Amino acid sequence: MNEKTWSAVDDYIVDNLLPADTVLEAALRSNRSGGLPAIDVSPAQGKLLYLLARMNRAKRILEIGTLGGYSTIWLARALPKDGSLVTLELDPHHADVARVNFKVAGFADLIDLRVGPALQSLEALGAEKSAPFDLVFIDADKPNNPNYLAWAMRLSRPGTVIVCDNVIRDGAVLDESGRDPNVEGARAAFSFLAKEAGLEGTAIQTVGAKGYDGFAIAIVGQ
Ligand code: SAH
Ligand code: DHB
Ligand code: MG
Numbered sequence: 001m002n003e004k005t006w007s008a009v010d011d012y013i014v015d016n017l018l019p020a021d022t023v024l025e026a027a028l029r030s031n032r033s034g035g036l037p038a039i040d041v042s043p044a045q046g047k048l049l050y051l052l053a054r055m056n057r058a059k060r061i062l063e064i065g066t067l068g069g070y071s072t073i074w075l076a077r078a079l080p081k082d083g084s085l086v087t088l089e090l091d092p093h094h095a096d097v098a099r100v101n102f103k104v105a106g107f108a109d110l111i112d113l114r115v116g117p118a119l120q121s122l123e124a125l126g127a128e129k130s131a132p133f134d135l136v137f138i139d140a141d142k143p144n145n146p147n148y149l150a151w152a153m154r155l156s157r158p159g160t161v162i163v164c165d166n167v168i169r170d171g172a173v174l175d176e177s178g179r180d181p182n183v184e185g186a187r188a189a190f191s192f193l194a195k196e197a198g199l200e201g202t203a204i205q206t207v208g209a210k211g212y213d214g215f216a217i218a219i220v221g222q
Helices: 003-017 022-033 043-055 070-076 092-105 118-128 142-154 169-174 181-195
Strands: 060-064 084-089 111-115 135-138 161-165 199-208 211-220
Touching: 003 043, 003 199, 003 211, 022 070, 022 092, 043 070, 043 135, 043 161, 043 199, 060 070, 060 118, 060 142, 070 084, 070 092, 070 135, 084 092, 084 118, 092 111, 118 142, 135 142, 142 161, 142 181, 169 181, 169 211, 181 199, 181 211
Parallel strands: 060 084, 060 135, 084 111, 135 161
Antiparallel strands: 161 211, 199 211
């Protein structure tokens, strides 16, 4: 079994279960032509995010790490007409590409894209005392995973679903002594979930067109 098989099976999944999607395909094309790194979630993962939001009947979604908004569009599609989605992005160029993609996808009004370091945007969100989020997707700078998880909890209610991407990193998550900050961030997410009594979580390893990685998923308890 190798990456070629994983990728071919991902194609099989897409061919069978994900109808051709001109809007999402256009977003990916505009991300690549804008020079953004190809680290968007895969189509099958994007649909999983959409399904999780549907399953939790999410009306308010928070995303940390927009890139060109591929995952954002999947999540926005799960929302009812009066739903809302806040997505946080550091890089102004990524945000510019995402803004165009949101417009093309018809979500310019529903998505609130905030540019700047996510920790600052989260402080501001906290101060706004808005209604809690029903789903939080964490997919930004990995060393801040524990900070983002803590913020996700503060902005949540019992039953909020929290998903944290890229916590397996080719299995490098096992490397206790490694100095790769992304791997340390993955391990920090596990430590946070392990010690936080208010969260019940697990992690799932994934293979596919984007290689070998995985995500953590948790629910906020009472
Ligand atoms: N969720 C996207 C991929 C996000 S890639 C998708 O699946 O389509 C990670 C993004 O996090 C990048 O665009 C990067 O610029 C952004 N990022 C990195 N550090 C950040 C920070 N401190 N605050 C907000 N965003 C950050
Ligand atoms: C990286 C970041 C991601 O969010 C991802 O899905 C894959 C890779 C990275 O920074 O390497
Ligand atoms: Mg990711």
